[in-house]
Amino acid sequence: MNIQEAKFQYLLRLGDSSLIIGHRLSEWCGHGPILEEDIALINIALDFVGNATSLLAYAGQIEGKGRDEDALAYLRDEREFRNLLITEQPNGDFASTIARQFLFDTYMFFLYEDLKNSKDETVAAIAVKSHKEITYHLRHATEWMLRLGDGTTESHERLQSGLNDLWMFTSEMFDMDEVDAMLIKEGFAPDLNKVKTAWEKRVKEVIAEATLQIPTSTFKQKGSKEGKHTEYLGFLLAEMQYVHREYPGAKW
Amino acid sequence: MLPEGNWITRAPNLRRKAILLAKVQDEGGHGLYLYSAAETLGVDRTELLSQLHTGKAKYSSIFNYPTLSWADIGAIGWLVDGAAIMNQTVLARGSYGPYSRAMVRICKEESFHNRQGYEIMMTLAQGTPEQKAMAQDALNRWWWPAVMMLGPSDDKSPNSDQLMRWKVKLESNDAIRERFIDRTVPQAEFIGLKVPDKDMKFNEKTGHYTHGEINWDEFFEVIKGNGPCNAKRLKDRVEADKKGRWVREAATAYAAKQAKEREIA
Numbered sequence: 001m002n003i004q005e006a007k008f009q010y011l012l013r014l015g016d017s018s019l020i021i022g023h024r025l026s027e028w029c030g031h032g033p034i035l036e037e038d039i040a041l042i043n044i045a046l047d048f049v050g051n052a053t054s055l056l057a058y059a060g061q062i063e064g065k066g067r068d069e070d071a072l073a074y075l076r077d078e079r080e081f082r083n084l085l086i087t088e089q090p091n092g093d094f095a096s097t098i099a100r101q102f103l104f105d106t107y108m109f110f111l112y113e114d115l116k117n118s119k120d121e122t123v124a125a126i127a128v129k130s131h132k133e134i135t136y137h138l139r140h141a142t143e144w145m146l147r148l149g150d151g152t153t154e155s156h157e158r159l160q161s162g163l164n165d166l167w168m169f170t171s172e173m174f175d176m177d178e179v180d181a182m183l184i185k186e187g188f189a190p191d192l193n194k195v196k197t198a199w200e201k202r203v204k205e206v207i208a209e210a211t212l213q214i215p216t217s218t219f220k221q222k223g224s225k226e227g228k229h230t231e232y233l234g235f236l237l238a239e240m241q242y243v244h245r246e247y248p249g250a251k252w
Numbered sequence: 253m254l255p256e257g258n259w260i261t262r263a264p265n266l267r268r269k270a271i272l273l274a275k276v277q278d279e280g281g282h283g284l285y286l287y288s289a290a291e292t293l294g295v296d297r298t299e300l301l302s303q304l305h306t307g308k309a310k311y312s313s314i315f316n317y318p319t320l321s322w323a324d325i326g327a328i329g330w331l332v333d334g335a336a337i338m339n340q341t342v343l344a345r346g347s348y349g350p351y352s353r354a355m356v357r358i359c360k361e362e363s364f365h366n367r368q369g370y371e372i373m374m375t376l377a378q379g380t381p382e383q384k385a386m387a388q389d390a391l392n393r394w395w396w397p398a399v400m401m402l403g404p405s406d407d408k409s410p411n412s413d414q415l416m417r418w419k420v421k422l423e424s425n426d427a428i429r430e431r432f433i434d435r436t437v438p439q440a441e442f443i444g445l446k447v448p449d450k451d452m453k454f455n456e457k458t459g460h461y462t463h464g465e466i467n468w469d470e471f472f473e474v475i476k477g478n479g480p481c482n483a484k485r486l487k488d489r490v491e492a493d494k495k496g497r498w499v500r501e502a503a504t505a506y507a508a509k510q511a512k513e514r515e516i517a
Contacts, residue, residue, distance in 0.1 A: 026269075029257035029276055030488065033496025035287075035297075038253060039280040042260075046273040053266045070265045094499050150509065151502025158498070243264040243322050250380050252264040252322075252372075 006182045007120075008063045009082065010189055012072070013179075013225070015055030016083035019073055020233070021104060022048030023240055024091055033094055040140060044101075047133040054126045074244035078234050079227040086169035088233045092162060095148055095155065099162035102141040103203065107173045109138045110198040114190030123188065142206055149210025160212050167215035172222035174199075179225075253280055254485055255319045256328060264322055271368055272325060278361045285354035292350040305490045313471060314401040316479030323376055323383075323390035329369015331391075331398035331436065337362045338432045339402060347419040370439060377443040384444075391440065392448045399463070400471045402429045408468065433461050 001009075025045035032038035056069035067075075086104055091097045112134055115127035148155040174196040176184075183189035207214055223229065244252075256276050263269035287297045303309035314332050319325065337359060344355035376387035403409055403425035415421035433452075440447050451464030473479065 023261060026257075026260045026273060029260055030253035031492045031495075033492070033499035035280060035283055037496075037499075039277055039284070042273050042277050042280070045260075046270060046277065049266060049270050049273065053270065056266075073266055074264075094496065147503050147506040148499070151506040152498065154498050155502030155505075239261050243262050247264075247380060247382060250264075250383055252268055252375060252379075 001178060001182070003182060003186065004062060004064075006179045007188060008059055009179045010183055011055050011059035011062065011123075012082040013084075015052045015059055015072070016081050017087045017104075017108075018048040018055065019052035020081070020083040020236065021087035021100075022046075022052060023236060024087065024089075025097075025101075027091055028097070037094075041097075044137050044140065047130075047137065051126070051130045051133070054129075058122050058126070070244070074241045078229055078237055081227060081229065081233060081237070082224060083229075083233075084169070084173055084224050085221055085230055086166060086173070088230060088236060089166060089169065090232055092165075093158055095158035096162035096165065098141055098144040098148060099159060099166050101137070102145050102206070103163075103166060103170055104173075105134060105138040105141045106199055106202050106206075107170075107195065109134050110195045110202075111190065111192075114195060118189065119187035145206050145210045145212075149207075149212045156211065159210070163207070163212060164215045164217065167217050168219045168221045171220040172224060175222060175225065177225055253283075254488055255315055255317070255481075256325060258319045259322060259325050262322070263325075268325075268372070275329070275365050275368065278365065282354075282358050282361070285357060286351075289348075289350040289354045301493065305486070305493060307477065307486065310475065312401055313474045313479065314397050315485060316474050316481045317393070317397050318481050320393070321386050321390060323373070323386040324394065326369050326372030326376060326387065327390035327394040329365045329367075330373050330439070331369075331394050332401065333362050333365040333369060334436060335398045335402055335432050337366055338428045338435075342423050342428065343421065345422060351420065373445070374443045377445055387443075388445050391445050395448050396467065396470075399429060399433065400466060400468075402432060404468060404471065405466075430460055433463055437461050 022045045025041050025048065028038065028041040028045075030038060032041055052073070053069050056072045060067045060069060060072055084104070086100060089096075089100055091100075109131070112127045112131040116124055116131060118124045118127065145159070148159040150156070174192045176192050180189060180192065184191050204214060221230075253276050256272065256279070260269065260272050260276065263272050287300060290300060291297065300309065304311065319328070340355050340359050340362060344352050344359055346352045346355070373387050373391075376383040378384075403412070406412060406424045406426050409425055412421060412424060416424070437447055437452060437454075449464045451462070453462050454460075455462050474482065477483075
């Protein structure tokens with residue numbers, strides 16, 4: 001693998017995660033628990049789609065084969081997607097969505113804090129813009145963690161169950177491979193061990209404040225770095241890509 | 253949020269997806285402005301939503317039509333928001349401050365939606381034959397509902413008299429409809445689409461278009477609840493409300509605990 005391929009892979013990992021979690025959030029449109037949440041969830045979805053657009057556009061440039069952000073989003077198959085498994089998990093109830101967002105937003109918050117210092121100017125610029133948005137996303141998710149965790153017995157149980165179900169997808173967020181090793185050396189990408197320490201500390205604090213328990217399961221699901229996904233991604237892509245693929249070459 | 257939300261996950265490219273997300277978010281915001289305006293009259297949102305869910309309150313007839321292709325998202329922005337603007341720019345000058353001030357903000361955003369919708373239609377009309385057919389089909393299906401959404405003719409509009417006496421409403425439904433048609437028919441022609449009204453003619457003498465007969469029976473049926481999507485739209489809303497109840501209860505319980513803790517401190 002050369003450095004150009006490593007950069008391309010890395011940008012796909014970031015961009016695909018944002019694209020897919022943005023898609024999931026947008027599914028809430030019109031079905032939220034209150035109007036303010038309908039608006040908040042699609043606003044956050046919009047931030048993720050914007051972030052994905054910038055990252056995939058840059059990935060296409062680095063790749064140099066003439067693929068733009070739409071070609072990458074709409075014309076790749078399941079096995080070519082590099083999003084983290086947690087981002088493709090279905091919304092479930094509002095508590096599951098909040099658990100997913102909290103675990104992922106916390107990760108993204110610390111990751112992008114470090115990415116702001118990337119030696120790659122474009123990555124640093126995208127990270128600066130996105131980090132401002134993620135700060136709000138994390139605040140939104142954290143506030144709901146507290147409300148649901150320390151709200152009623154029902155909300156507490158639902159949120160705990162959401163966390164328990166998603167916990168197995170958290171460890172792969174910090175896995176590093178050859179791509180990471182090459183890019184850390186270049187000053188392009190941060191060391192995920194550092195992100196992991198910050199993530200663990202914050203997640204523990206919020207879970208404790210929300211009167212919840214850290215899940216005890218030690219099973220670790222992984223595979224996104226090799227494009228091995230859960231069964232949910234195929235359906236998501238079928239829906240997302242169908243219009244674009246139905247009319248090859250059409251301009252929209 | 254429901255008819256357009258239906259296409260967010262299937263938008264054909266990332267730019268259109270972002271625009272649609274922003275648009276639907278604006279529409280949710282308009283709901284908030286108007287519920288707030290209604291609160292100044294002493295009725296809170298919970299009560300208004302319960303009226304909506306039990307079928308006591310009405311919402312615009314147009315949202316009971318289905319969005320069947322991507323072109324419908326263009327047609328809604330162009331025609332539905334276009335018709336809404338015609339109505340709302342007049343309402344923004346009405347006599348009730350909280351309502352007219354909300355309308356001022358709404359109009360600014362709606363005018364973006366209108367241009368974005370027309371741009372979708374223009375792009376499709378200049379695209380492949382399939383895309384152009386998709387655009388024409390959307391125009392065929394949305395034209396009459398859009399013409400009707402401006403409300404019944406003056407002689408059949410039960411609330412117009414009183415609202416005009418109070419100067420909440422300043423112009424009649426027919427006057428606003430005429431302005432909408434005069435503006436929209438040339439826009440359709442410009443992009444090579446045809447309005448589905450064989451009797452539509454430009455009247456040189458009056459300087460206005462005259463349109464064919466409007467099927468008011470359909471309009472009143474939809475208002476009564478017998479449109480293609482009335483049942484589905486309402487069911488979706490009622491279900492969202494029901495599924496969200498435990499969330500709202502949790503938020504209230506948490507807020508009460510916090511308030512108590514502050515009191516102790």
